[in-house]
Amino acid sequence: MTVIESAGLRARKKLRTRDAIADAAISLFLARGFDHVSVSDIAAAAEVSKPTLFRYFPTKEDLVLHRFADHKGEAARVVDSRGPDVPPMTALHRHFRAGLDRFEPVTGLNDHPEVIAFHRLVFATASLTGRLTQYQLDDEAALAAALGSGIAGRLQAAQVVAVQRVLARTNWQKIADGRTAHDVQPEAIADADHAFAQLSHGSI
Amino acid sequence: MTVIESAGLRARKKLRTRDAIADAAISLFLARGFDHVSVSDIAAAAEVSKPTLFRYFPTKEDLVLHRFADHKGEAARVVDSRGPDVPPMTALHRHFRAGLDRFEPVTGLNDHPEVIAFHRLVFATASLTGRLTQYQLDDEAALAAALGSGIAGRLQAAQVVAVQRVLARTNWQKIADGRTAHDVQPEAIADADHAFAQLSHGSI
DNA sequence: GTTACCGGGTAAATAAAGCAACTCGGTAAC
């Protein structure tokens, strides 16, 4: 009963196919750039047909962004599953803080070469940042629903997502400038504390 | 245009599945013995379902003997495709001789550890030798047809197959006793010359 | 001597993958 369920051949092979496609895609994108790799190249490298590739990933962009997609709706889930007597902002703050503690790539606080290259790839490609923004809007909508259906919830959600985006981007920039994640971590935590405190106390 | 045709994803994956099954089977058989491995074990090791396994190999025995099956009808083909003015026995003799020159496993003249272990596995397992005999009978029938439809052809075919079997078995025995293929080769060639000469000149 | 299990082998339904040919927007050639 491990974390990775070995539930049946079919399921296992589907996972493996998905991984093979994603790995081939990322590797080719990093090597040649997003726009200089065709989906046919990826399909060939992953040894699947083109229709199969599109059965797993709806668009070329999703071949890159599925890693972010794994976090889809996470903020909303954090709010929904917070303990009693825990304000939403506190839960979101703790969750982001936990991400920083674990150097999770989504926080921007990660200096593994692959992760850096991956982020550079995303930020350097217009269609990718575009679609990533779309993801964030979806996330924001889900968070708004979790925070309560009203203009207040929608405003708060927008601010939270904006804060997360700026924090992550700031961390990434420092690391892209050559600093280590370990070195940047204290500032990242301070920035997060500052930003979330601002959100909680409305000190704008 | 290599020997291994890369003709399409489907064909390539079929080959790979077949190889995975056969490799898993041989490896398990050598490790635990033919009768102490279930086809379900093999399917699990090869990561395919049991029906899939049986679509590739009609019986458990064929998981081992498909290597011999590759030579199915070879004698008949040799006779059919011999040049003009070449007597059938001469063609068969040359062909067997060529096999010895190349240390082909079918000739028994091969001292690779895997090949030795493989042969031991076959000869030590009743159901395998049984089915192998069946293969040889099929081979004999095909050869008989190639030699001409009559009692004479059938007799000759039987004798050829018998000779090949004895020669191969003799070679294998010497190698099983610890000698090298290179060392045995001259005797093997002499034996083959003797046996085929006997067949040609009818000196029984 | 039934009953229960095990291993080889099969059948029918369904899921997933491959193949080939297509649409559609863009863009380079001429």
Next chain:
DNA sequence: GTTACCGAGTTGCTTTATTTACCCGGTAAC
């Protein structure tokens, strides 16, 4: 400005594989 090509994504159709449940013969339990 038409023609031709390229790359993203789609559509039917066929092939291959998994699932599940079964048959059958043997054999161990009781």
